[in-house]
Amino acid sequence: MSNQPKSVTIENLEAAFAGESMAHIKYRYFAKLARAAGAIEVAEAFEATADQEVQHAFGHLDLLYPKDKMTPARSLEIAIEGETYEYTEMYPKFRHLAIEEGNSAAVAEYDEQIEESKVHAAQFKRTLEIAAKRFAALANVEERHANHYKAALDKLNAAAEPATTI
Numbered sequence: 536m537s538n539q540p541k542s543v544t545i546e547n548l549e550a551a552f553a554g555e556s557m558a559h560i561k562y563r564y565f566a567k568l569a570r571a572a573g574a575i576e577v578a579e580a581f582e583a584t585a586d587q588e589v590q591h592a593f594g595h596l597d598l599l600y601p602k603d604k605m606t607p608a609r610s611l612e613i614a615i616e617g618e619t620y621e622y623t624e625m626y627p628k629f630r631h632l633a634i635e636e637g638n639s640a641a642v643a644e645y646d647e648q649i650e651e652s653k654v655h656a657a658q659f660k661r662t663l664e665i666a667a668k669r670f671a672a673l674a675n676v677e678e679r680h681a682n683h684y685k686a687a688l689d690k691l692n693a694a695a696e697p698a699t700t701i
């Protein structure tokens with residue numbers, strides 16, 4: 536991450552994105568509880584609203600990660616960075632503080648999340664490697680095609696050259 540100060544609007548977009556994302560997941564969770572309690576209408580109300588919160592979050596993401604600046608590889612890099620941050624910094628720090636507070640349930644949960652984040656980061660890295668190889672292979676094919684066309688064009692140009700060149 537860069538050390539440049541972020542614009543207030545970018546910071547606000549990130550906060551708004553976090554808020555909408557949390558609302559989405561929280562409503563999904565409340566829906567799950569409501570469903571388990573037999574309150575189907577309540578569950579459905581939470582589910583419908585949760586779907587809208589996703590759209591709200593997407594609206595912020597459109598501005599944070601504009602489509603014309605994104606590639607699948609860039610998305611993977613950002614995801615790898617996020618997952619790596621989780622298991623190298625965030626959860627180890629939280630885990631340490633949970634130990635200090637004697638909250639063994641939180642420690643155990645963080646341990647699971649650390650393992651999950653490691654797996655996610657590794658999977659994304661693998662996906663990126665495969666994609667990079669595919670792009671490289673495609674670039675090779677393109678280059679071969681380009682060379683082929685260039686050779687054909689050179690031939691045509693040579694044939695069309697005026698006879699005065701001795």
Ligand SMILES: [Fe+2]
Nearest residue numbers: 555587588591
């Ligand atoms: Fe919202």
Ligand SMILES: [Fe+2]
Nearest residue numbers: 618651652655
């Ligand atoms: Fe993850």
